[in-house]
Amino acid sequence: MKKVTLLSAAVSATALFAATFSAPTLAQGTFPQREVTIVVPFNPGGASDMTARIIAKGMEADLGKPVVVVNKPGGSGGVGMSSVARSTPDGYMLTYVPVELVMHKALKLSDLQPETFDFIGQTTVVPAALTVPVDAPYNTIAEFIKYAQANPGKVRVGNSGAGSIWHIAASALEQNQKVTFNHIPFEGAAPAVTALMGKHIEAVTVNAGEVKAGVDAGKLKILAIMTPERDPAFPKVPTAIESGVKIEFAGWGGFAAPKGTPKPVLDRLSASLKKAASSEEFKTFIASRGMVVHYRSSEEFKKFANDQYVFFNNLLSKMELGK
Structure with a gap:
């Protein structure tokens, strides 16, 4: 009986030691x-x-x-x-x-x-926004689509990477309106917007916040927001749905x-x-x-x-x- 008691005590002590020295890394109060x-x-x-x-x-x-x-x-x-x-x-x-x-x-x-x-x-x-250079020859998403239809494959649309949500948003718009874009992938939205401001591409379908600086600087304009409601940060910009294009992406x-x-x-x-x-x-x-x-x-x-x-x-x- 004495040996069993000593063994139990040893096991308990070992368990207590392990708990004492491993718990702090997991305890909510110490992480x-x-x-x-x-x-x-x-x-x-x-x-x-x-x-x-x-x-x-x-x-x-x-x-x-x-x-x-x-x-x-x-x-x-x-x-x-x-x-x-x-x-x-x-x-x-x-x-x-x-x-x-x-x-x-x-x-x-x-x-x-x-x-x-x-x-x-x-x-x-994160709502998507169809954005183009401020001096682009279209001021609405309808005019943009008409231009793309007249110039198949010539409208370069930048995105944040092949398979990114913004690539899919542009592809969905492309299929929805039966047009053909030239999709240009970048490693993120920021370089795509930089390329747009440099007029190396014709449009992006990234988040409105990612083009805000360019819009504020008078270099870019948003043609439509691709969500059911207007963006509070851009209350004058219509949604794609309001403009007759039944598509939403975020x-x-x-x-x-x-x-x-x-x-x-x-x-x-x-x-x-x-x-x-x-x-x-x-x-x-x-x-x-x-x-x-x-x-x-x-x-x-x-x-x-x-x-x-x-x-x-x-x-x-x-x-x-x-x-």
Whole structure:
């Protein structure tokens, strides 16, 4: 009996030692112990980058540790997201996840899909806007379509990467109106907009916030917003539907961690993200950039992403994306 008692005590002591020295890395009250990195899978300056940076600022204030943003563009978001998917699932390496995540597998860009990650939360909806140079020979989406019909294959439409939401938005518009565009991929929306301002392409279908600086500078004009409602940041710009083109497209964005991240860590990150996304600073920032705040919790975002995965896989199976 004495030996059993001593053995039990030894086992209990070992368990207590393990709990004492492993729990702090998972406990909600002690995470994080060091800097947290958010990878943005696109170039600086686009909607994804801008969203991640303002969220990082809010989360840093809440977590009490530095939250830094690193840009890793390439492969329509695949390079950056894949690098995070392969990282240690401890909550210190996160990624911004755009709508493109749910399209990668269908487009054979990568094996990325919703089940690759543990979701932290969704933060935004990102409306698309058909935008052209200010001196372009068309002032409405109807006039733009008429020009494209008269010049098949000559209208170069920039996007944020082959298979990106903005590529699909332009392709959907192309098929909807029976026109032919010349799709020009860039590593993110920002370089596509730069090319538009330099008149190296004729149009983009990126987010309104990503062209705002060009519009404010008098170099670009938005012909239509591709959502059911007008953009509050551009109240005079009609929707495509208002203009007789029955199409709507919007991106979305949120944040995720590598699969297998401990739940207490995910809970802590999710709570911090919600706080950052609920701040007046974030709401004002997002509204001024032509986006819409739309928060979903970890579980809500997981369900939404899986639903979007099914939706876009069905949609893409019926589409032939223009090259």
